[in-house]
Amino acid sequence: MTHSTRGRRGSTVLAALAGIIAAGQVLGVAELVGAFFRASATPVIAMGSTFIDFTPSWMKDFAIETFGTNDKLALLVGMGVTIALLAAVLGVVAYRRWVLGAAGVLLMGAIILAAVLTRAGASLPDMIPTVIGTAAGLLALRWLVARLHRADDAATRPTGTESSEAPEAAAGAAPGDELPRTGSTSSAGTPGHATSRRGFFAAAGVTAVVAAAAAGGGRLLAGARSNLAAARDSLRFPAPASPAPPLPDGVQSPVEGVTSFVTPNSDFYRIDTALSVPQLSAEDWVLRVHGMVEEEFELSFQDLLDADLIERHITLTCVSNPVGGGLVGTAKWLGYPLREVLARARPLDGADMVLSTSSDGFSASTPLPVLQDDRDAILAVAMNDEPLPAEHGFPVRMVVPGLYGYVSATKWVVDLEVTRFADATAYWSDRGWAERGPIKTMTRVEVPKPFASVDAGQVMIGGVAWSQQRGITKVEVSVDDGAWEAVDLAAEASVDTWRQWSHAVTLDAGLHTIRARATDAVDGLQTDERAETVPDGASGWQLVQFTVD
Ligand SMILES: Nc1nc2c(c(=O)[nH]1)N[C@H]1C(S)=C(S)[C@@H](COP(=O)(O)O)O[C@H]1N2
Numbered sequence: 353m354t355h356s357t358r359g360r361r362g363s364t365v366l367a368a369l370a371g372i373i374a375a376g377q378v379l380g381v382a383e384l385v386g387a388f389f390r391a392s393a394t395p396v397i398a399m400g401s402t403f404i405d406f407t408p409s410w411m412k413d414f415a416i417e418t419f420g421t422n423d424k425l426a427l428l429v430g431m432g433v434t435i436a437l438l439a440a441v442l443g444v445v446a447y448r449r450w451v452l453g454a455a456g457v458l459l460m461g462a463i464i465l466a467a468v469l470t471r472a473g474a475s476l477p478d479m480i481p482t483v484i485g486t487a488a489g490l491l492a493l494r495w496l497v498a499r500l501h502r503a504d505d506a507a508t509r510p511t512g513t514e515s516s517e518a519p520e521a522a523a524g525a526a527p528g529d530e531l532p533r534t535g536s537t538s539s540a541g542t543p544g545h546a547t548s549r550r551g552f553f554a555a556a557g558v559t560a561v562v563a564a565a566a567a568g569g570g571r572l573l574a575g576a577r578s579n580l581a582a583a584r585d586s587l588r589f590p591a592p593a594s595p596a597p598p599l600p601d602g603v604q605s606p607v608e609g610v611t612s613f614v615t616p617n618s619d620f621y622r623i624d625t626a627l628s629v630p631q632l633s634a635e636d637w638v639l640r641v642h643g644m645v646e647e648e649f650e651l652s653f654q655d656l657l658d659a660d661l662i663e664r665h666i667t668l669t670c671v672s673n674p675v676g677g678g679l680v681g682t683a684k685w686l687g688y689p690l691r692e693v694l695a696r697a698r699p700l701d702g703a704d705m706v707l708s709t710s711s712d713g714f715s716a717s718t719p720l721p722v723l724q725d726d727r728d729a730i731l732a733v734a735m736n737d738e739p740l741p742a743e744h745g746f747p748v749r750m751v752v753p754g755l756y757g758y759v760s761a762t763k764w765v766v767d768l769e770v771t772r773f774a775d776a777t778a779y780w781s782d783r784g785w786a787e788r789g790p791i792k793t794m795t796r797v798e799v800p801k802p803f804a805s806v807d808a809g810q811v812m813i814g815g816v817a818w819s820q821q822r823g824i825t826k827v828e829v830s831v832d833d834g835a836w837e838a839v840d841l842a843a844e845a846s847v848d849t850w851r852q853w854s855h856a857v858t859l860d861a862g863l864h865t866i867r868a869r870a871t872d873a874v875d876g877l878q879t880d881e882r883a884e885t886v887p888d889g890a891s892g893w894q895l896v897q898f899t900v901d
Pocket residue numbers: 620621622623624625626668669670671710711712714743744745756757758761762763764
């Protein structure tokens with residue numbers, strides 16, 4: 353009895369393993385087949401993207417605050433763990449009652465298909481990777497479960513006395529006997545159990561290797577099939593009709609360790625809902641302009657290149673940036689003014705918003721007047737003298753000075769609808785964030801870093817402040833709750849870029865705190881009222897603690 357019970361318990365663990373391997377088979381095979389489809393036709397991307405769309409704001413915020421720009425990796429890891437747990441359960445169910453287990457696998461397949469088919473721009477053929485993957489997973493599971501039952505049979509047979517266990521096990525798992533015996537383990541003289549389990553492990557190993565190879569092959573194939581990188585790198589832009597005003601001397605804070613005034617593309621923060629970066633080609637790109645306008649039309653990438661482009665330094669900021677956070681960056685953007693696009697479209701009376709939509713279904717609501725006034729809201733095609741990096745919106749994105757990215761900076765933009773706030777809502781406003789998102793005045797202490805230790809004597813403090821469209825006129829710091837002292841502001845490039853600053857203090861050894869606050873040219877001192885990022889951006893004065901040795 354004991355022998356057999358122990359055997360059965362061990363088999364349950366192996367059945368769970370079989371479930372996990374079969375799930376790997378589903379995902380791996382779907383990844384391979386999916387190389388011939390768009391990324392959102394693969395189960396991982398479709399389910400992950402759907403999950404992202406349904407993530408409540410607080411969870412999105414938690415993810416960004418906890419994992420920063422690794423939030424997508426965290427999601428994939430979380431998804432992996434969840435899938436593995438579900439698959440383990442399905443493996444055990446399939447081992448006990450094949451029909452139930454198989455039904456569970458098919459249900460999972462159906463859920464994945466629902467995710468695939470509800471992605472923006474999905475079509476029926478997008479089902480193919482999941483259908484083939486699910487079939488492969490089902491076959492793998494059946495094979496592995498059959499090997500397990502054979503091992504169980506072999507375990508009970510030689511002991512004889514416990515033959516009562518055998519029918520039970522067999523009854524609980526119908527397929528065992530019906531399956532073709534893949535008679536590789538001719539375990540003639542040896543105790544059957546161990547040998548047959550060896551058979552299971554061999555099958556499990558083969559299946560796992562096939563799954564991994566399919567997944568890896570799929571990734572390679574998908575990469576090879578997309579030659580966007582080469583096309584992107586070979587793009588050349590005409591000289592801008594209106595080049596960026598040269599940066600004045602002294603825009604960079606003299607304090608060592610303060611962020612560089614222009615953020616290199618590779619360091620630029622990235623925030624979006626895209627689990628796989630949309631792969632658009634400049635050649636095929638079209639922007640549809642429509643809605644409450646007198647003239648609807650489409651623009652191609654070449655139309656933009658043929659037009660008069662302008663180039664500006666603009667500081668982009670994310671509404672999810674906590675006080676002191678890093679979701680802000682400055683780049684030199686080249687693009688076509690949106691006011692020109694709208695001048696051609698001629699919005700109808702009553703329109704007050706432009707809903708911009710990306711190829712992957714993200715949308716932003718931008719007040720119409722902001723896109724028509726003389727601030728330089730653009731359809732950007734280049735970032736710091738390079739075509740837009742894929743993850744920053746290649747081939748075309750919006751950049752709007754003064755507004756948080758979630759209401760203005762649509763990457764991979766393909767559609768502009770002139771409409772009214774009363775008639776349409778955007779991606780994040782549907783999820784509890786404010787409809788409008790002007791950037792709040794803010795400063796960030798960058799040196800010393802929080803909890804850093806610095807040498808006693810003269811301590812250099814440095815940072816950046818931003819108040820796009822209004823301009824920074826003053827930054828003050830208070831050391832150890834002392835009087836507020838104005839810092840030295842670095843040169844201002846424009847009201848739409850951040851402004852750096854520096855300040856020297858003499859400090860004794862011990863624990864110290866710095867508080868910092870900025871003043872802008874229009875609304876004055878930034879509020880000290882602490883606000884969370886939801887719904888329209890964090891506020892409050894930053895506090896940094898550090899020690900002097
Ligand atoms: N298509 C698309 N565009 C998008 C987003 C998105 O999720 N999808 N996120 C917006 C947000 S919240 C911000 S802050 C900026 C960030 O731009 P970046 O990743 O180039 O820094 O992009 C905006 N544009």
